[in-house]
Amino acid sequence: MDLSSLDIFLAVADEQSVTRASRRLGRVPSNVTTRVRQLEQELGVALFSRDGKRMRLTREGEIFLTYANRLIALADEARGALKPSGPAGPFRVGTMESTAASRLPPVLAKFHAAWPAVSLQLITGGTKGLIRRLLAHELDCALIGQPPIEGIDTGYDAGRLEGERVFTEDLLIVLPPGHPPIAKAADLRVGSLAALEPGCTYRAVAEHWARGARRLQVQELGSYHAMLAAVSTGNAIGVMPRSVLDLLPGGSEVQTHRLGQIETLLVRRRGEASPAFEAFRQALAEG
Numbered sequence: 001m002d003l004s005s006l007d008i009f010l011a012v013a014d015e016q017s018v019t020r021a022s023r024r025l026g027r028v029p030s031n032v033t034t035r036v037r038q039l040e041q042e043l044g045v046a047l048f049s050r051d052g053k054r055m056r057l058t059r060e061g062e063i064f065l066t067y068a069n070r071l072i073a074l075a076d077e078a079r080g081a082l083k084p085s086g087p088a089g090p091f092r093v094g095t096m097e098s099t100a101a102s103r104l105p106p107v108l109a110k111f112h113a114a115w116p117a118v119s120l121q122l123i124t125g126g127t128k129g130l131i132r133r134l135l136a137h138e139l140d141c142a143l144i145g146q147p148p149i150e151g152i153d154t155g156y157d158a159g160r161l162e163g164e165r166v167f168t169e170d171l172l173i174v175l176p177p178g179h180p181p182i183a184k185a186a187d188l189r190v191g192s193l194a195a196l197e198p199g200c201t202y203r204a205v206a207e208h209w210a211r212g213a214r215r216l217q218v219q220e221l222g223s224y225h226a227m228l229a230a231v232s233t234g235n236a237i238g239v240m241p242r243s244v245l246d247l248l249p250g251g252s253e254v255q256t257h258r259l260g261q262i263e264t265l266l267v268r269r270r271g272e273a274s275p276a277f278e279a280f281r282q283a284l285a286e287g
């Protein structure tokens with residue numbers, strides 16, 4: 001088993017297609033197919049089930065995916081440790097969409113200018129999904145929301161992860177224009193909450209806040225722009241950080257209710273680091 005075989009396996013698993021994986025890798029499809037079959041023969045299991053042209057991971061393939069990501073990450077870390085010239089190679093950063101929109105653009109521009117040899121890949125998602133991917137070695141670090149309320153499960157495992165605060169966000173309930181001011185969830189005059197995916201920390205905090213009031217139906221949306229549009233119809237409330245609301249066209253026209261502060265943590269697997277991670281952490285600290 002060599003690293004190039006692992007790269008091919010990961011590309012096929014990600015693309016779910018030999019054709020797309022071959023384009024991504026710059027290889028001919030027959031070579032990709034042969035290398036996958038050789039890897040399956042070496043491991044003694046089928047890694048993919050073939051449904052026409054679609055390649056789906058088998059149960060054994062799902063298990064191997066975690067190890068393949070770990071092996072590639074260790075190889076990259078070893079290369080980085082041996083290069084005195086500084087960080088280089090792939091670096092996978094998970095982040096909440098809100099952080100990517102309101103906090104990261106200047107940080108990433110500065111990071112790229114300082115370390116052009118690092119190929120940084122940004123993956124967005126909810127806190128729970130990002131933690132799961134970090135523990136599965138699919139990410140090198142992640143920016144997640146840490147709720148100040150006990151009883152909200154984000155999947156954070158303090159025994160396997162370590163984190164540090166990098167940002168503090170004011171979390172807001174966003175109300176339709178003209179909605180009367182509120183002091184508690186029972187004061188709401190709408191029946192739905194526009195929010196992101198279930199693993200979103202901000203959604204979890206809003207749902208916790210709304211307990212005891214009339215039941216809110218959740219409108220699950222894919223972006224904060226769509227969330228603000230739903231609020232503007234007058235039929236829903238939304239939840240987002242003030243830093244995001246300030247960026248959105250029409251954000252000054254809605255009403256808000258402050259839920260409190262939520263910390264954004266930079267987390268990594270406990271005891272693991274790399275030159276790229278240290279450089280990224282420094283870029284975050286410098287803003």
